[in-house]
Amino acid sequence: MTKPILQVSGLTMDFGGIRALNHLDLNVHSGEIVALIGPNGAGKTTFFNCVTGIYYPTEGDVLLNNPKGGKTISLKGLKPNKVTEKGLARTFQNIRLFSKMTVLENVMIGRHCRTHAFVIGAIFRPPKVRREEQEIMNISYSLLEKTGLAQYANELAQNLPYGAQRRLEIARALATEPILLLLDEPAAGMNPQETMELVDLIKEISNDGQAILLIEHDMKLVMTLSHKIYVMDYGKKIAEGDPAEIRSNPDVIKAYLGEGADA
Ligand SMILES: Nc1ncnc2c1ncn2[C@@H]1O[C@H](COP(=O)(O)OP(=O)(O)O)[C@@H](O)[C@H]1O
Ligand SMILES: [Mg+2]
Structure with missing residues (x-):
């Protein structure tokens, strides 16, 4: 083995x-x-x-x-x-999400550890950073599709039904490519x-x-x-x-x- x-x-x-x-x-x-x-x-x-x-x-x-x-x-x-x-990526026994951020942003945060120049809301964004952001967004969105959450992409995480919040935690963990x-x-x-x-x-x-x-x-x-x-x-x-x-x-x-x- x-x-x-x-x-x-x-x-x-x-x-x-x-x-x-x-x-x-x-x-x-x-x-x-x-x-x-x-x-x-x-x-x-x-x-x-x-x-x-x-x-x-x-x-x-x-x-x-x-x-x-x-x-x-x-x-x-x-x-x-x-x-x-x-x-190694994990979810928690008690849900831990950024409740005041959108569903898509929650997954994008998970992606953070695989990128170099990503800062949400940065004012100065050279093309390389913008490209990277776009890529992060695409990957994150495809994870929302996989976990059945695409319809909620722009909702605040706190507004999701319970089961969907649990799936969102999984999507965020997957975004780190564990x-x-x-x-x-x-x-x-x-x-x-x-x-x-x-x-x-x-x-x-x-x-x-x-x-x-x-x-x-x-x-x-x-x-x-x-x-x-x-x-x-x-x-x-x-x-x-x-x-x-x-x-x-x-x-x-x-x-x-x-x-x-x-x-
Ligand atoms: N930070 C901590 N300080 C003191 N005791 C703890 C701490 N974390 C867990 N324990 C104790 O360790 C034991 C195992 O807890 P835990 O790992 O949460 O069990 P499970 O997840 O299997 O229900 C329990 O007796 C718990 O009270
Ligand atoms: Mg436990």
Whole structure:
């Protein structure tokens, strides 16, 4: 097998006396959809925060291999914007958008890390900058089309229906052209119709070759989409495998699926 694009080893995070992550190993390979599941408080968001530079892990390492080649790099200790630049983009459990900016501008901001001379509203704009801006706008608009948001391009982000705001976060993350896309509970708070549309969107993104790591509570979504599932409880990995293996794993059933999940 080829090298994983994301290779996390021994990741540990202590908050005072609480060990939120306990020597976690996790790999994501090119083209895969990998899910990270577990009860509330298991440490899933902490994992994302350690991988994306929000927290500096107590122990362990986070390595990134660009599938297009180049050296393996460690993301440990990099600031979140640098991590994005290196190729990890994420969405948040609680939506974080620029609510007073338009939908299109929100995606254009995401593109910022891939360009050199882009400043929104700059007064002096030489032709090269104007060309770059036009290109950013085109790419951003095509991402709105992909995520079903083109009709809202000039609306303020805050005026979007909930499900559309969640899709906009995904569009903004995609604008950074990530090697790996991380989604923290993308279906949270969605109604069944919105969840179905989200499943279709994630499938479509994946079919484009995008590797995805997702945290999600909706078991139907997880089982439908994932190539591989990691299960956490109390900061530790308790199981890994494909959906069929996870479904029939007794530890998982005990820790998680037994608690009323419909899988
Ligand atoms: N910044 C923090 N300071 C202290 N404790 C934290 C912090 N972030 C998370 N925790 C604790 O770490 C544990 C895991 O939390 P979290 O990663 O949010 O779980 P999950 O996303 O799986 O629901 C919880 O006990 C939580 O209270
Ligand atoms: Mg969480």
